[in-house]
Amino acid sequence: MSSYSRHEIAVGVFVILGGLALAYLSVQLGGLNVLQTPSAHFTARFSSVGSLKPGDPVKIAGVSVGSVESVQLVNYQAEATFALTTPVAIPKDSIASIQSAGLLGDAYVSISPGASDEDLASGERIVRTEPAISLTELIGKYAFGSPADPDSGNSKASAEEPEASPSPFVDPLAPKPAAAEPSAAEPTSGSGDPAPPSDSSPIPQPKKSVFKDPLE
Numbered sequence: 001m002s003s004y005s006r007h008e009i010a011v012g013v014f015v016i017l018g019g020l021a022l023a024y025l026s027v028q029l030g031g032l033n034v035l036q037t038p039s040a041h042f043t044a045r046f047s048s049v050g051s052l053k054p055g056d057p058v059k060i061a062g063v064s065v066g067s068v069e070s071v072q073l074v075n076y077q078a079e080a081t082f083a084l085t086t087p088v089a090i091p092k093d094s095i096a097s098i099q100s101a102g103l104l105g106d107a108y109v110s111i112s113p114g115a116s117d118e119d120l121a122s123g124e125r126i127v128r129t130e131p132a133i134s135l136t137e138l139i140g141k142y143a144f145g146s147p148a149d150p151d152s153g154n155s156k157a158s159a160e161e162p163e164a165s166p167s168p169f170v171d172p173l174a175p176k177p178a179a180a181e182p183s184a185a186e187p188t189s190g191s192g193d194p195a196p197p198s199d200s201s202p203i204p205q206p207k208k209s210v211f212k213d214p215l216e
Contacts, residue, residue: 050132097130
């Protein structure tokens, strides 16, 4: 039987400790609950879960209290089943929403506790939910606007430019517009100006003075 040296025993212990540390980091980073027993299970239905997947955390006030177990399609809605590893009461009017850790971060389920006096039992469904927000839809909405939005750039009303108001300044080099010729139906005077409208009433004649001017 061969005997091991002290150096070989130290190397073996170091390799074993390194393997245990690597396994612990893998479990923690992967979100696996090996030693924790779920205390309650809940379900929630969303119109869209985005990039939510099994193993993503479930948080209350930013603190992780569980993880998502499965995501499946039920009646054209995404139903997420998650388990809580921390014993915490969930009121019946609580809201479950899909949040994202930053712009490009992973998705998670956020539970906002309500004010109801009754709590949900394990296995029940959270009725009030909020779907995931799509970043591409938000960018498209604010960049290009919605066709039904009258204030957007794609609407027909906003596409029409307003008529330019006449400038109060007159260009001295601009040609003057030609004067309109008098119509044939309108009588003209000898100077070319249109004759004043005729009055059917007779013009009164001045009375002759009885005094004679001596210079005449």
